[in-house]
Amino acid sequence: MELSDRQKIILTLVVHEYIRTASPVGSKNLVEQYQLDMSSATVRNELGLLTEMGYLRQPHTSAGRVPTEEGYRYFVERLLRRTELPDSTQFMISHQFYQTRPDVDEWMKLAASILASQSHAASLITPPHSDKTRFKHVELVATRGQQILMVLVLLGGEIRQRFVTLDESFNQEKLSTTADHIRTFVQGMTADEILSRQNQTQGLEKTALGWIMDELHSVSSTTGEVFLDGLTNVMAEPEFSGNDDARRALRVLEERSLLQEVLERTAANSSIGGVQVIIGGEGTWEELRPFSMVLGRYGKPGLATGSLGVLGPLRMSYGRTISTVRFLSGLLSSLLMDTMVE
Amino acid sequence: MELSDRQKIILTLVVHEYIRTASPVGSKNLVEQYQLDMSSATVRNELGLLTEMGYLRQPHTSAGRVPTEEGYRYFVERLLRRTELPDSTQFMISHQFYQTRPDVDEWMKLAASILASQSHAASLITPPHSDKTRFKHVELVATRGQQILMVLVLLGGEIRQRFVTLDESFNQEKLSTTADHIRTFVQGMTADEILSRQNQTQGLEKTALGWIMDELHSVSSTTGEVFLDGLTNVMAEPEFSGNDDARRALRVLEERSLLQEVLERTAANSSIGGVQVIIGGEGTWEELRPFSMVLGRYGKPGLATGSLGVLGPLRMSYGRTISTVRFLSGLLSSLLMDTMVE
DNA sequence: TTTAGCACTCTAAAGGCGAGAGTGCTAAAC
DNA sequence: GTTTAGCACTCTCGCCTTTAGAGTGCTAAA
Numbered sequence: 087m088e089l090s091d092r093q094k095i096i097l098t099l100v101v102h103e104y105i106r107t108a109s110p111v112g113s114k115n116l117v118e119q120y121q122l123d124m125s126s127a128t129v130r131n132e133l134g135l136l137t138e139m140g141y142l143r144q145p146h147t148s149a150g151r152v153p154t155e156e157g158y159r160y161f162v163e164r165l166l167r168r169t170e171l172p173d174s175t176q177f178m179i180s181h182q183f184y185q186t187r188p189d190v191d192e193w194m195k196l197a198a199s200i201l202a203s204q205s206h207a208a209s210l211i212t213p214p215h216s217d218k219t220r221f222k223h224v225e226l227v228a229t230r231g232q233q234i235l236m237v238l239v240l241l242g243g244e245i246r247q248r249f250v251t252l253d254e255s256f257n258q259e260k261l262s263t264t265a266d267h268i269r270t271f272v273q274g275m276t277a278d279e280i281l282s283r284q285n286q287t288q289g290l291e292k293t294a295l296g297w298i299m300d301e302l303h304s305v306s307s308t309t310g311e312v313f314l315d316g317l318t319n320v321m322a323e324p325e326f327s328g329n330d331d332a333r334r335a336l337r338v339l340e341e342r343s344l345l346q347e348v349l350e351r352t353a354a355n356s357s358i359g360g361v362q363v364i365i366g367g368e369g370t371w372e373e374l375r376p377f378s379m380v381l382g383r384y385g386k387p388g389l390a391t392g393s394l395g396v397l398g399p400l401r402m403s404y405g406r407t408i409s410t411v412r413f414l415s416g417l418l419s420s421l422l423m424d425t426m427v428e
Numbered sequence: 429m430e431l432s433d434r435q436k437i438i439l440t441l442v443v444h445e446y447i448r449t450a451s452p453v454g455s456k457n458l459v460e461q462y463q464l465d466m467s468s469a470t471v472r473n474e475l476g477l478l479t480e481m482g483y484l485r486q487p488h489t490s491a492g493r494v495p496t497e498e499g500y501r502y503f504v505e506r507l508l509r510r511t512e513l514p515d516s517t518q519f520m521i522s523h524q525f526y527q528t529r530p531d532v533d534e535w536m537k538l539a540a541s542i543l544a545s546q547s548h549a550a551s552l553i554t555p556p557h558s559d560k561t562r563f564k565h566v567e568l569v570a571t572r573g574q575q576i577l578m579v580l581v582l583l584g585g586e587i588r589q590r591f592v593t594l595d596e597s598f599n600q601e602k603l604s605t606t607a608d609h610i611r612t613f614v615q616g617m618t619a620d621e622i623l624s625r626q627n628q629t630q631g632l633e634k635t636a637l638g639w640i641m642d643e644l645h646s647v648s649s650t651t652g653e654v655f656l657d658g659l660t661n662v663m664a665e666p667e668f669s670g671n672d673d674a675r676r677a678l679r680v681l682e683e684r685s686l687l688q689e690v691l692e693r694t695a696a697n698s699s700i701g702g703v704q705v706i707i708g709g710e711g712t713w714e715e716l717r718p719f720s721m722v723l724g725r726y727g728k729p730g731l732a733t734g735s736l737g738v739l740g741p742l743r744m745s746y747g748r749t750i751s752t753v754r755f756l757s758g759l760l761s762s763l764l765m766d767t768m769v770e
Numbered sequence: 771t772t773t774a775g776c777a778c779t780c781t782a783a784a785g786g787c788g789a790g791a792g793t794g795c796t797a798a799a800c
Numbered sequence: 801g802t803t804t805a806g807c808a809c810t811c812t813c814g815c816c817t818t819t820a821g822a823g824t825g826c827t828a829a830a
Binding site: 187188189222223225227229233235237239243245247248249258262266269304315316317318321322326327328329332333336337340424425 | 529530531569579585587589604608659664668682
């Protein structure tokens with residue numbers, strides 16, 4: 087099923103042109119637009135072949151050709167050559183990051199916003215998250231009554247807070263001492279390791295260890311909130327002009343659980359710096375059929391990693407989007423490296 | 429400009445019917461639908477009067493009537509009688525809150541989701557936030573190198589984290605001691621009060637106080653992230669069926685700064701438990717012209733308060749929405765009361 | 771193998787038409 | 801004086817037809 091050079095060129099051009107204009111592209115138009123040195127009839131023959139092979143399709147007889155999912159896939163995997171973002175753009179982006187205050191949330195918001203504007207699509211990003219969560223630091227703060235605020239810092243820098251109620255009330259001093267002791271006692275441990283040690287303790291300390299294990303468990307089972315940006319971009323695309331399509335698009339983005347699933351599933355296969363492209367849901371996610379996603383990961387493997395990516399129409403500008411995602415994932419990783427709690 | 433009783437009834441019915449059907453309501457229809465004991469001609473006369481007074485308008489000659497912004501306003505302020513949510517609904521909602529783990533973020537998400545589904549519109553909510561930010565607790569955590577993680581707890585329970593870089597590196601023990609001392613030294617103070625005391629300190633402690641004041645300032649100038657839910661609801665309304673309208677609606681919701689401005693401006697005038705209704709942007713916000721908002725506040729005044737509300741089409745179901753907002757703001761306030769750091 | 775020519779197909783935009791809903795006005799009825 | 805029946809008029813909306821245009825596939829010649 088190898089394509090001839092000419093077929094590759096034509097497929098590339100069809101994809102380009104369709105991405106540009108969003109309307110089916112015909113043979114004559116193609117020849118004129120790109121000044122090909124062959125006639126429209128020749129192109130027509132090739133188009134017919136490519137259609138037979140399943141890379142193109144016609145919305146109806148006597149309409150131009152539109153890439154199929156397979157067409158996009160072939161294009162992305164075989165025809166798209168790797169490009170880097172222009173230096174000026176890279177610089178512009180980096181600059182913005184170094185101007186904000188060093189805060190993971192800020193960075194995420196900024197990354198989402200940049201990604202959305204660069205790709206003209208919706209962007210998404212999850213906070214850095216570790217799958218093997220280890221204890222780093224705990225703090226117990228007396229509030230009023232029997233309420234205690236527990237602040238938990240994990241290896242990797244994630245922070246969790248939680249309110250707990252006790253039967254008796256403790257003063258801040260007692261709480262601080264307990265926290266101090268816990269810190270050295272279970273430094274760097276996982277929930278399981280802490281469990282095996284819990285019996286050596288008693289009273290408040292034992293209770294607190296229980297909360298900590300709870301939190302550690304709950305952290306490893308959740309994948310932080312998905313940040314979104316650029317929702318309007320995807321609505322602006324003509325294929326989502328109908329009210330119903332538009333709503334469906336929005337629904338996908340609002341339905342965080344689907345996104346989380348896709349991100350998690352994809353996370354398994356992708357390494358930091360590697361970019362994955364999911365075209366039309368890849369047969370697995372029905373709701374994603376009219377969309378493509380470009381996903382990357384950032385962070386430090388084993389310590390804490392997050393995903394970032396773009397959701398747009400099938401006819402998104404893959405080259406530009408892929409290089410943007412790759413660049414941003416690298417940038418975020420290095421920014422994060424400096425603030426990792428080890 | 430006082431309306432007769434009959435005019436009030438008719439205006440109410442027009443608003444009701446238009447909210448229900450989303451299409452202009454005519455005299456005949458009105459009489460049949462509500463079995464009024466007058467003829468359509470009489471109703472027609474009253475409609476003409478109401479139109480002259482500016483409470484109704486006709487999309488074109490020979491179409492039914494549609495409420496104007498003034499019409500909605502009159503309806504909400506004078507004709508809508510205060511109702512409470514049915515007991516069963518109240519119970520159902522409370523139940524959901526007590527089932528989640530006690531975490532402000534969780535509550536906010538839940539509140540947004542309930543509000544969206546109850547009102548069939550988009551909901552928004554901001555985290556509890558204090559305008560006079562006071563220090564409650566600080567923690568300094570050694571990471572690697574010269575990076576330090578500072579976790580700051582404010583009176584009211586807000587938590588801020590931040591990474592800072594130092595010229596020299598300190599061990600955890602030194603950091604803990606410093607944090608301990610700071611805690612007692614500036615307990616409950618505002619940024620200004622801390623400033624007047626900073627000169628009594630030196631070294632790491634002085635530096636840390638600087639960071640803390642920075643954070644306190646930055647907290648009081650920001651209003652936390654606006655949570656959103658139910659975006660698809662507003663898209664489902666027929667008045668936003670056109671692609672362009674839909675995008676504009678979405679843009680309003682994505683443009684957080686506008687929302688923040690509205691929320692802040694409104695916060696000034698509204699007390700806990702009071703609900704404000706903003707119809708058509710009230711002449712101030714052009715982008716909000718096609719929308720209505722129902723806003724409430726929750727929390728404990730002076731300590732920490734947040735806003736919650738709904739953004740929907742002008743023809744939203746005001747009665748139901750208002751009572752939902754009122755109920756949720758009360759519920760959130762009491763939930764929060766238990767976890768307030770004082 | 772490529773190209774010119776041609777008959778054919780299908781969409782999308784534009785125009786025309788009729789049904790239906792609603793209005794305002796007038797004159798009669800209460 | 802208020803209410804109502806009757807009526808002519810207006811305007812939209814959905815439906816149909818028509819038409820222009822773009823694109824195709826096929827055939828036969830270069």
